[in-house]
Amino acid sequence: MAIEKVRACFKEYGIEDRILEFDVSSATVELAAAALGCAPKRIAKTLSFMVKDTPILIVAAGDAKIDNPKYKAKFQTKAKMLEFEQVEELVGHAVGGVCPFAIKEGVEVYLDESLKRFKTVFPACGSANSAIELSLEELEKYSGYSEWVDVCKIPQYYLLFDLDGTLTDPMEGITKSVQHALKAFGIEEPDLQKLTPFIGPPLKDSFMEFYGFDEAKAEEAIARYRERFRDVGIFENKVYEGIPEVLAELKNQGCHLAVASSKPEIFVKQILEHFAIAEYFEVVVGSELDGRRTDKAEVVHEALNRLYGEEPDSESALPKKKTTYMVGDRKFDIIGAKKAGLKSVGVSFGYGPREELEAETPDYIVDTVPDLLKVL
Numbered sequence: 101m102a103i104e105k106v107r108a109c110f111k112e113y114g115i116e117d118r119i120l121e122f123d124v125s126s127a128t129v130e131l132a133a134a135a136l137g138c139a140p141k142r143i144a145k146t147l148s149f150m151v152k153d154t155p156i157l158i159v160a161a162g163d164a165k166i167d168n169p170k171y172k173a174k175f176q177t178k179a180k181m182l183e184f185e186q187v188e189e190l191v192g193h194a195v196g197g198v199c200p201f202a203i204k205e206g207v208e209v210y211l212d213e214s215l216k217r218f219k220t221v222f223p224a225c226g227s228a229n230s231a232i233e234l235s236l237e238e239l240e241k242y243s244g245y246s247e248w249v250d251v252c253k254i255p256q257y258y259l260l261f262d263l264d265g266t267l268t269d270p271m272e273g274i275t276k277s278v279q280h281a282l283k284a285f286g287i288e289e290p291d292l293q294k295l296t297p298f299i300g301p302p303l304k305d306s307f308m309e310f311y312g313f314d315e316a317k318a319e320e321a322i323a324r325y326r327e328r329f330r331d332v333g334i335f336e337n338k339v340y341e342g343i344p345e346v347l348a349e350l351k352n353q354g355c356h357l358a359v360a361s362s363k364p365e366i367f368v369k370q371i372l373e374h375f376a377i378a379e380y381f382e383v384v385v386g387s388e389l390d391g392r393r394t395d396k397a398e399v400v401h402e403a404l405n406r407l408y409g410e411e412p413d414s415e416s417a418l419p420k421k422k423t424t425y426m427v428g429d430r431k432f433d434i435i436g437a438k439k440a441g442l443k444s445v446g447v448s449f450g451y452g453p454r455e456e457l458e459a460e461t462p463d464y465i466v467d468t469v470p471d472l473l474k475v476l
Contacts (some may be wrong), residue, residue, distance in 0.1 A: 102193045102226035105202035110225075110232075113242065120231050129162040136222055136231060137464070138474045139156030141254075143231075144215060144223035144239065145462050146198045148182040148191055151175050155190040157200050159223065159243065159355035159461035160212035163423075164252035171251040173456055187234060191237055194292060196228035209243045211236075213250040217353040219473075231313030253421045259350060259476060260442075262428030263361040263386075264299050265450025268375065273329060274299050278306075281324035287311065298429035299451040302362050302387070302394035319391070334367055339375045339450065342469035345381040349473055358383035360403040360426065360436075362394050384408045396436030404440060412440065425463075425476060428452075434460035445475055 103119075110116040117381035126132035133140040143162035147156060156175075158166075168175035171179045188194040192204040200209040200223065215236060222231045223239065234242065266271045275295040282289055288293060298306045301324060307318040350357060357380050361368050366385030385403040387394040393402060404412035408420055418441075426437035429450020434457065436444055437444035447466040457465055464475040 102188075102197055102202070104226075105192070105272075106199065106230075108227040109202040110242070110257050115232075115238075115242075116326075117230050119225050120233075121227075122229045122231075125196070126224065126231055128409055131443075132222065132231060133162065138222065138475060141222055142218055142474065144221040144234075146200055146223065148187050148198060149175075149427035150180050150182055150403060154206065154208065155186075155204075156208045156210060157191065157198070157203065158210045158212055158249070158251065159200050159215065159239070160252050161214035161217065161221070161254065164214035164254050166214060167251060167253040169176050170253075174249055174251050176390075188408075189401050193224075193226050193376045194228075197224050197226045199224040199226055199232065200239075200245070201474060202226065202354055209247050210247060210249045210251075211239065211243070212252045213248060214252045215239070217254075218425075219349075220447070254354075256420070257353075257355040257476075258358070258404075258407050258420060258424040259355050260358045260360040260400060260407075260424070260426045260437075262300075262430070262433050263359055263363060263371065265429035265452065266330050266340075266427060266433075266447055267359070267377065268339050268371065270299060270337045270440045271296060271451070276336065277325045277329040277333035280328040281321045282311070284324040285321065287319075300362070300428075301432060303396065304391065318403055320389075321464060329367075335374060337375070339377060340469050344377055344380075346472050347377060348390075350476060355476070356407055357381045358403045358407050359385065360396075360399045361397055361398055362432070363387065364389050396432040397439040400436040400440045400442070427472070427476070429457075431456045431460045434462045437462075445472070447472070 107116045107254050122135040124135050128137045129140045129143045129145055132143045135260050141161050141163035142160050145162050147158045166179050220233050221234055225232050252267045259265055275292040278295045303322050304318045307313045307321045359381050363386050368386040369384055383406040385399055408417050410417055421441045425443045427445040429447045430452040434444045444462040446462040448454045
């Protein structure tokens with residue numbers, strides 16, 4: 101079996117135990133991503149071509165497609181993939197498990213620039229249910245590549261992030277400001293943990309749901325809340341460890357980043373500036389101080405409108421939605437993403453219970469900040 105050839109090859113380097121074998125198929129990019137629980141673009145797919153009677157392999161990111169003009173400029177011929185029945189005979193691995201390891205003599209390997217967006221990638225290991233995670237340096241070493249080439253095109257990615265409970269931990273500032281507001285109505289709540297459900301949803305909804313306030317009373321409670329939050333509570337906050345590094349990496353990959361929060365936009369911008377992470381975002385959208393645009397779906401729609409530079413529901417914007425993700429810690433984020441037709445990522449390190457996220461069936465749930473880079 102081809103996987104045994106790859107295993108023997110890797111044994112020379114002492115990494116044979118790093119091969120991952122699955123109970124399900126990983127024969128396509130989508131299946132491999134599902135088996136690994138990662139974004140499809142992190143799969144290092146191996147494409148086989150014939151160039152002047154010589155078989156070559158091009159290892160590219162899972163979301164990359166051959167750019168014919170670039171390919172022709174590099175190899176001086178049109179891109180011609182090997183026929184299905186030729187692949188195993190000429191390369192040494194069957195379709196579904198093709199990889200650049202333990203291949204037949206004379207097959208040249210090229211690594212495409214599309215892979216350079218990532219620190220690690222997942223190529224197959226000779227079978228239709230295997231993979232291995234390698235750094236780019238390891239991929240160079242174990243593949244015996246000829247050179248890096250730029251013969252592919254990749255899509256644009258648009259990433260929307262919630263603020264509270266996703267980028268920052270606002271627990272102290274929000275709960276103490278809610279405590280301040282409740283006190284104005286003669287309600288004493290010494291346990292700040294009991295007020296954490298206020299983190300995420302629109303304040304008006306929370307005062308009405310958790311304390312039975314009518315609309316007028318809830319509006320007054322918001323005014324009392326802002327008495328404290330505007331100057332004090334807004335900065336009783338902290339960025340989750342690792343968030344700046346994740347944002348920098350995603351920006352370096354060429355992703356377009358935005359913040360989509362139900363918090364008033366003026367406060368969102370102040371927080372991002374205060375914690376020196378505003379530079380990563382092209383667009384920042386929040387609610388209005390008068391209560392408009394507090395529903396998450398409305399926030400997401402406006403964020404997309406600004407990010408795309410066109411009406412999100414227009415026919416021309418539909419392809420962009422296929423590579424747009426909403427990241428958040430509450431069900432409202434997942435619901436808002438689904439209403440807009442976006443992919444969604446729930447983060448369990450925020451303030452939404454994991455069961456709440458699971459009930460909305462997001463595309464991914466991650467438990468740590470670094471894990472965001474695996475799925476985005």
